[in-house]
Amino acid sequence: MAPEAGAGSSAEAAPPVVPVVFRARGLRKVYAMGEVEVVALHGVDLDIAAGEFIVLLGASGSGKSTLLNILGGLDVPSAGEVAYCEHRLDGAGEAELTRFRREHVGFVFQFYNLIPSLTVRENVQLVADIADDPMPVDEAIERVGLTARRDHFPSQLSGGEQQRVAIARAIVKRPAVLLCDEPTGALDYATGKRVLEVIERIHDELGTTVVVITHNAAIAGMADRVIVLGDGRIQRIERNAHRLRPSELSW
Numbered sequence: 001m002a003p004e005a006g007a008g009s010s011a012e013a014a015p016p017v018v019p020v021v022f023r024a025r026g027l028r029k030v031y032a033m034g035e036v037e038v039v040a041l042h043g044v045d046l047d048i049a050a051g052e053f054i055v056l057l058g059a060s061g062s063g064k065s066t067l068l069n070i071l072g073g074l075d076v077p078s079a080g081e082v083a084y085c086e087h088r089l090d091g092a093g094e095a096e097l098t099r100f101r102r103e104h105v106g107f108v109f110q111f112y113n114l115i116p117s118l119t120v121r122e123n124v125q126l127v128a129d130i131a132d133d134p135m136p137v138d139e140a141i142e143r144v145g146l147t148a149r150r151d152h153f154p155s156q157l158s159g160g161e162q163q164r165v166a167i168a169r170a171i172v173k174r175p176a177v178l179l180c181d182e183p184t185g186a187l188d189y190a191t192g193k194r195v196l197e198v199i200e201r202i203h204d205e206l207g208t209t210v211v212v213i214t215h216n217a218a219i220a221g222m223a224d225r226v227i228v229l230g231d232g233r234i235q236r237i238e239r240n241a242h243r244l245r246p247s248e249l250s251w
């Protein structure tokens with residue numbers, strides 16, 4: 001808990017100080033393609049507080065996935081600094097990044113990447129087996145509403161259900177951070193909303209810091225803050241006065 005300012009005095013209590021978990025300064029990413037250099041990030045400065053729900057918007061090619069991948073330790077910047085709490089991620093070696101990801105980050109991608117020959121339960125178990133302090137596998141499956149389907153194989157599930165398995169797999173290790181790259185990109189309207197509800201519930205019930213990339217500007221209503229990227233730069237950051245539930249969004 002943050003200390004209360006002015007305790008014991010007549011001063012009004014200051015709003016609670018929420019610790020910053022991600023801190024990026026001058027983040028730059030350049031991809032070398034033979035003779036050609038593609039600058040994906042042009043010097044991004046960003047703080048993300050513990051428990052924030054961030055939506056990352058921007059045109060195709062604006063650098064959203066590059067930024068998310070660097071925050072999640074899947075990639076490293078070409079220049080600049082990025083840290084998660086006390087972990088410096090720029091300049092970290094592969095082993096250090098692997099440990100960081102394993103201990104702190106759950107990923108959800110547009111495509112679910114489940115193992116087809118394993119059941120729902122076994123897909124989630126696989127991650128629980130290598131986690132330090134996993135939640136019970138059945139609890140993770142329950143949190144995404146798939147208890148009745150836990151012995152089914154991915155091919156027996158709809159796209160939205162497979163995405164919910166991917167979310168169960170991401171959260172079973174109790175990550176402090178959930179990074180989602182177009183989690184509803186392959187889903188229809190109703191199914192996409194159901195997946196967003198699951199992500200919202202994880203955020204609200206577990207206090208997970210969440211970053212969601214989307215092309216769908218309506219989803220921005222779910223966020224505490226909306227970060228709009230353009231051409232590798234943060235174009236603007238908007239704070240929502242209050243977050244909307246997925247059921248309140250329409251597109």
Ligand SMILES: Nc1ncnc2c1ncn2[C@@H]1O[C@H](COP(=O)(O)OP(=O)(O)OP(=O)(O)O)[C@@H](O)[C@H]1O
Pocket residue numbers: 031032033038039040058059060061062063064065066067
């Ligand atoms: N591995 C790579 N090699 C070369 N260039 C890359 C690579 N990954 C991304 N880029 C380039 O970096 C820029 C930013 O890409 P990025 O995928 O981060 O954008 P994005 O906003 O996530 O796009 P989209 O919405 O289409 O997924 C683009 O110009 C892209 O072509």
